[in-house]
Amino acid sequence: MGVFAFTNEYASPIPPARLFKALVLDSHNLIPxxxxxxxxxxxxxxxDGGAGSIKQINFIEASQLKSLKNRVDELNEETFTYKYTVIDLKEKFESIAYEVKFEPTPEGGSKNKMTSTYYTEGDVELKEEDVKAGKERALGMYKVAEAYLLQNPSAYA
Known part of the structure; x- marks a missing residue:
């Protein structure tokens, strides 16, 4: 088994509490x-959505993947920290663990840090395109939620 970890940071004009509510606490309603x-x-x-919960993401019919299950490992509304693990992966990966933290910035926005740890099966090599694709999907979801929150200033306030 191989273990590969990557960290990304993203700045947002949205305060951490609003992003956390939208992207973590209510993601099951908002993101679809x-x-x-x-x-x-x-x-x-x-x-109930907290630590120990299992969330199933169901993709549209045309998607390569039918669904994905995430296990919530930690959810801290005071520190805006969220840890979860993608489980029941079919090939290549035993699991993928994510740690997300939203921190306030002096300008009133937030600095968002995500660490992804890939646990591969056997001697599977992690390809750069796999990591890049995952990064782009996560950033795409952040951007869509951020645009929604900018257009709807009272949402998740």
């Missing part, structure tokens, strides 16, 4: 509405 071209639904199939 904002990204219907990719995500059909997000269902909490075990738990």
């Amino acid at each position: 509405k904002l990204m219907p071209q990719a995500i059909k639904s997000i269902d909490i199939i075990q738990g």
